[in-house]
Amino acid sequence: MRTTKQRKLILERLRQTRSHPTAVELYDQVRRFLPNISLGTVYRNLDVLSKEGSIRKIETCGDQNRFDGDPHDHLHAICLGCGRVKDIDSEFMIDADKFSGIDSEFKITGIRLEILGYCPGCKADMPLEYNQDFAKPEAALQASKKSNKTGG
Amino acid sequence: MRTTKQRKLILERLRQTRSHPTAVELYDQVRRFLPNISLGTVYRNLDVLSKEGSIRKIETCGDQNRFDGDPHDHLHAICLGCGRVKDIDSEFMIDADKFSGIDSEFKITGIRLEILGYCPGCKADMPLEYNQDFAKPEAALQASKKSNKTGG
DNA sequence: GTTGGTGCAAATAGTTTGCAGTAGC
DNA sequence: GCTACTGCAAACTATTTGCACCAAC
Numbered sequence: 293m294r295t296t297k298q299r300k301l302i303l304e305r306l307r308q309t310r311s312h313p314t315a316v317e318l319y320d321q322v323r324r325f326l327p328n329i330s331l332g333t334v335y336r337n338l339d340v341l342s343k344e345g346s347i348r349k350i351e352t353c354g355d356q357n358r359f360d361g362d363p364h365d366h367l368h369a370i371c372l373g374c375g376r377v378k379d380i381d382s383e384f385m386i387d388a389d390k391f392s393g394i395d396s397e398f399k400i401t402g403i404r405l406e407i408l409g410y411c412p413g414c415k416a417d418m419p420l421e422y423n424q425d426f427a428k429p430e431a432a433l434q435a436s437k438k439s440n441k442t443g444g
Numbered sequence: 445m446r447t448t449k450q451r452k453l454i455l456e457r458l459r460q461t462r463s464h465p466t467a468v469e470l471y472d473q474v475r476r477f478l479p480n481i482s483l484g485t486v487y488r489n490l491d492v493l494s495k496e497g498s499i500r501k502i503e504t505c506g507d508q509n510r511f512d513g514d515p516h517d518h519l520h521a522i523c524l525g526c527g528r529v530k531d532i533d534s535e536f537m538i539d540a541d542k543f544s545g546i547d548s549e550f551k552i553t554g555i556r557l558e559i560l561g562y563c564p565g566c567k568a569d570m571p572l573e574y575n576q577d578f579a580k581p582e583a584a585l586q587a588s589k590k591s592n593k594t595g596g
Numbered sequence: 597g598t599t600g601g602t603g604c605a606a607a608t609a610g611t612t613t614g615c616a617g618t619a620g621c
Numbered sequence: 622g623c624t625a626c627t628g629c630a631a632a633c634t635a636t637t638t639g640c641a642c643c644a645a646c
Contacts, residue, residue: 296600315636356634384542395532398523407555415551482630483611487612
């Protein structure tokens with residue numbers, strides 16, 4: 293794997309930010325330093341870097357993927373209002389072994405665990421039902437898929 | 445909400461199957477009964493039915509969404525080989541309250557928990573590392589995003 | 597100098613939408 | 622009869638890819 297200036301810049305920017313940018317957000321950032329870089333290059337680099345393990349692709353199930361410069365185990369809290377992703381301390385991780393008895397035919401390799409909710413800025417957008425009480429995750433997920441502000 | 449024959453058929457097919465079809469798979473199924481139905485109509489109906497709560501949109505984070513005719517709480521085991529989704533008994537559910545201490549600013553409304561692994565048919569595609577031991581979920585997820593066979 | 601990486605633009609895949617006609621209530 | 626719903630096709634969004642040139646090793 294060659295160390296091109298594009299690749300170096302993308303990795304560096306991703307490591308420096310605590311946000312979890314989308315490919316396009318990252319493209320906008322790196323363009324300030326390399327005006328001629330193309331979006332295709334950003335996608336290609338995000339792909340090789342995440343395959344190689346230097347970064348993580350976060351599958352937020354939103355319309356766009358987000359990327360995390362920290363490849364170590366930790367949880368993500370995903371805002372259903374704006375789609376932004378916040379890191380959560382790994383002490384809350386759940387071990388995949390907990391589920392090992394589930395199904396003899398299905399070979400479990402891991403779990404996907406994400407915290408869903410609303411960040412301070414999006415509390416106003418929160419469905420009424422959540423103002424009194426906690427409720428079903430999926431319902432909220434459905435309701436909010438649309439409003440993906442570009443998030444930092 | 446009107447009960448059109450298209451809507452009725454889509455809901456009926458979804459309730460009858462234990463697979464978790466994609467929109468296109470469902471379209472292929474209902475076309476056998478209503479040859480002129482359009483894919484747009486299938487998408488529109490999946491949207492209203494899931495917003496209304498009759499079905500669930502499963503956010504498998506694959507390239508295509510899948511739909512579940514059973515709106516009740518249960519877990520999904522997602523095959524990283526073919527993208528197919530299998531229901532898991534709700535006794536394994538984890539309560540969102542477990543995470544309530546995570547962050548005072550973030551209003552938690554739920555969690556997303558999915559079991560990742562390989563179904564019997566895809567065990568051959570499984571990365572070598574899993575043949576000896578369980579390993580990190582995300583690595584496998586990255587590796588397998590590509591191979592979404594149309595699943596049933 | 598070899599070849600992996602780049603910029604560009606076109607292609608692709610999944611999904612959404614505008615529109616004019618249709619059918620459920 | 623009103624109007625939500627439909628089929629169709631075009632549009633849209635995120636992402637991928639073919640190609641000719643370039644630069645890291």
